[in-house]
Amino acid sequence: MKHFRLTTFMLWAGLLFIYAPMLILVIYSFNASKLVTVWGGWSVKWYAGLLDNRQLMGAVMRSLEIACYTAIAAVVLGTMAAFVLTRIPQFRGRTLFGGLVTAPLVMPEVITGLSLLLLFVAMAQLIGWPQERGIVTIWIAHTTFCASYVAIVVSARLRELDLSIEEAAMDLGARPWKVFLLITIPMIAPSLAAGGMMSFALSLDDLVLASFVSGPGSTTLPMEVFSAVRLGVKPEINAVASLILLVVSIFTFFAWFFARRAEEKRKRAIQQAMEAETGGQSWRPQPAPVSPPSQG
Amino acid sequence: MSKLTNPLNDRGIVVVAAALVIIGAVTLLNLIGPAGTFWQALGLSINQICTLLVVLATVAAVYVGVALLFSRFSHLNPGRAAVVSGPFLWLFLFFLLPFFIVLKISFAEADVAIPPYTEIYSYAEQKLEIILNLGNYLFLTEDELYLAAYLGSLKMAAISTIVCLLIGYPMAYAMARAKKESQTTLLLLIMMPTWTAILIRVYAWMGILSNNGLLNGFLLDIGLIDTPLQILNTNLAVYIGVVYSYLPFMILPLFANLVKHDNSLLEAASDLGSSNLNNFWKITVPLSKNGIIAGSMLVFIPVVGEFVIPELLGGPETLMIGKVLWQEFFNNRDWPVASALAVVMLAILIVPIILFNRNQAKELEGKA
Numbered sequence: 277m278k279h280f281r282l283t284t285f286m287l288w289a290g291l292l293f294i295y296a297p298m299l300i301l302v303i304y305s306f307n308a309s310k311l312v313t314v315w316g317g318w319s320v321k322w323y324a325g326l327l328d329n330r331q332l333m334g335a336v337m338r339s340l341e342i343a344c345y346t347a348i349a350a351v352v353l354g355t356m357a358a359f360v361l362t363r364i365p366q367f368r369g370r371t372l373f374g375g376l377v378t379a380p381l382v383m384p385e386v387i388t389g390l391s392l393l394l395l396f397v398a399m400a401q402l403i404g405w406p407q408e409r410g411i412v413t414i415w416i417a418h419t420t421f422c423a424s425y426v427a428i429v430v431s432a433r434l435r436e437l438d439l440s441i442e443e444a445a446m447d448l449g450a451r452p453w454k455v456f457l458l459i460t461i462p463m464i465a466p467s468l469a470a471g472g473m474m475s476f477a478l479s480l481d482d483l484v485l486a487s488f489v490s491g492p493g494s495t496t497l498p499m500e501v502f503s504a505v506r507l508g509v510k511p512e513i514n515a516v517a518s519l520i521l522l523v524v525s526i527f528t529f530f531a532w533f534f535a536r537r538a539e540e541k542r543k544r545a546i547q548q549a550m551e552a553e554t555g556g557q558s559w560r561p562q563p564a565p566v567s568p569p570s571q572g
Numbered sequence: 573m574s575k576l577t578n579p580l581n582d583r584g585i586v587v588v589a590a591a592l593v594i595i596g597a598v599t600l601l602n603l604i605g606p607a608g609t610f611w612q613a614l615g616l617s618i619n620q621i622c623t624l625l626v627v628l629a630t631v632a633a634v635y636v637g638v639a640l641l642f643s644r645f646s647h648l649n650p651g652r653a654a655v656v657s658g659p660f661l662w663l664f665l666f667f668l669l670p671f672f673i674v675l676k677i678s679f680a681e682a683d684v685a686i687p688p689y690t691e692i693y694s695y696a697e698q699k700l701e702i703i704l705n706l707g708n709y710l711f712l713t714e715d716e717l718y719l720a721a722y723l724g725s726l727k728m729a730a731i732s733t734i735v736c737l738l739i740g741y742p743m744a745y746a747m748a749r750a751k752k753e754s755q756t757t758l759l760l761l762i763m764m765p766t767w768t769a770i771l772i773r774v775y776a777w778m779g780i781l782s783n784n785g786l787l788n789g790f791l792l793d794i795g796l797i798d799t800p801l802q803i804l805n806t807n808l809a810v811y812i813g814v815v816y817s818y819l820p821f822m823i824l825p826l827f828a829n830l831v832k833h834d835n836s837l838l839e840a841a842s843d844l845g846s847s848n849l850n851n852f853w854k855i856t857v858p859l860s861k862n863g864i865i866a867g868s869m870l871v872f873i874p875v876v877g878e879f880v881i882p883e884l885l886g887g888p889e890t891l892m893i894g895k896v897l898w899q900e901f902f903n904n905r906d907w908p909v910a911s912a913l914a915v916v917m918l919a920i921l922i923v924p925i926i927l928f929n930r931n932q933a934k935e936l937e938g939k940a
Contacts, residue, residue, distance in 0.1 A: 375926075
């Protein structure tokens with residue numbers, strides 16, 4: 277099969293295209309030379325220099341704080357939205373609701389940022405809040421678009437769940453919220469973790485929204501990096517960028533790891549259940565196993 | 573057995589009472605006992621705590637009120653209505669409502685004030701006056717810069733989407749046909765960049781493409797060119813940056829679609845004498861229509877409003893609307909013109925956005 281080989285080649289070439297620039301960036305962050313394009317031997321002095329940069333460290337702490345709040349709020353809101361999308365099939369206004377959940381995924385950031393800022397300004401005039409823009413307004417902006425990502429991730433998981441467990445609990449007299457807390461939440465926990473980490477990473481990365489809705493004195497890390505990058509490539513920025521890459525890769529890896537472990541556990545459980553069932557009396561048709569993707 | 577959830581059942585009353593007791597105790601302790609020092613250590617005065625409590629109570633009251641109203645409107649029971657109204661309220665307040673404010677301010681006039689625009693309505697001497705200033709929109713049509721920026725953005729987005737599709741489709745296809753074990757790893761490799769700042773990834777290209785950068789150094793070394801090529805600060809650099817940054821967003825939905833395909837269709841077609849290429853065009857591509865739409869929209873729509881990439885990689889010839897809007901807002905401080913630019917951009921993008929939402933809704937509900 278000829279185009280099978282061609283596509284495999286494209287895949288590896290594409291991955292090289294995606295990762296080579298980042299790899300080069302990381303390698304050059306260890307460059308001892310002040311000139312970013314000349315290799316002057318290995319050194320970690322740019323990393324050491326970062327710790328003395330008080331302004332940058334302040335921005336880092338602020339970004340981490342916002343990212344934490346964002347992750348928590350986005351998981352709560354996103355899970356609620358995902359629950360609505362998967363478990364409440366019909367109500368008036370559902371189309372609008374679905375649109376509001378998915379639109380932030382594609383909406384250009386300059387539009388969202390500008391509109392949120394104008395909202396905050398209008399609110400400050402009307403009800404006197406927010407008096408000054410800062411961590412809270414950035415948190416609101418980030419939560420809004422991260423919740424959409426969480427909703428997509430979690431609703432994919434909620435759809436796969438076997439509804440019969442929840443129905444059994446309801447039949448036994450459990451209240452809906454109890455079913456949700458004791459049965460649904462533990463079963464979707466891995467995707468909640470994945471969604472939370474995704475929100476953390478997205479919030480840590482955002483430049484445009486934060487630039488619009490932040491006030492004086494509340495610069496975040498990407499804003500700090502951007503104002504330096506505008507002036508050109510610098511070794512210190514290489515070091516900061518590499519550290520951000522490292523943090524994001526760790527988060528991605530853990531999110532992937534949790535999702536994968538949960539998937540394996542689930543498969544094992546299904547397998548055990550099926551074995552137990554075929555051993556004993558099978559009183560109902562077995563659930564159709566998920567068809568494995570075809571091998572080329 | 574389904575029972576309507578009464579919002580104020582016995583347990584609800586207990587919870588509310590317990591909350592009131594805790595709040596009261598904290599307030600009292602704060603006034604007299606050593607706990608006051610605890611709050612002071614946190615940097616909160618009694619006034620701030622009281623304000624906070626009032627705000628929290630107001631938010632809770634609004635939430636309950638909206639949930640009850642919504643339950644009447646949507647014919648859901650109060651418990652479910654409460655779940656719906658949480659995200660609904662948030663997204664309405666912080667996503668939908670702001671667009672109307674943008675629309676309003678696009679009809680205002682720029683003013684030297686805080687905030688820097690005039691109010692569009694006034695009420696004096698029993699006359700309500702609403703002044704819609706169309707000047708901002710006329711201004712957009714008068715200056716050719718804006719038209720060129722819109723066209724530039726659309727061209728950039730269209731070409732990048734096609735290039736992403738041409739590169740991304742074979743990659744997604746290869747992933748979907750890879751072994752199950754390697755699929756999760758490949759998926760991780762594609763997903764990781766989408767979580768990394770576009771800023772960082774674009775910055776990486778600045779070092780590679782600049783006049784004394786790695787690419788020019790390499791080409792000079794192997795003797796292919798004599799003088800450095802000017803790539804950074806041209807449209808070519810923006811194309812490279814956009815394709816590079818948005819490629820994963822094209823691959824992920826395509827992969828999600830392709831991996832679900834049933835191979836027996838292809839086998840049946842082959843048995844009937846169809847060639848591989850024919851199979852691909854007649855079966856695989858039509859079946860992956862939804863993935864192609866989702867991926868293309870995930871690239872096209874955000875690229876139209878892209879700011880970071882044209883700002884860092886583009887040059888004076890790069891006219892894109894995201895950059896122009898940013899400059900109007902931050903450099904010229906002309907909020908009404910920036911709003912008008914945003915409104916027109918949204919009007920251009922509304923069709924693709926609705927297309928994307930329909931597509932997502934189908935994906936979300938199709939398998940329920």
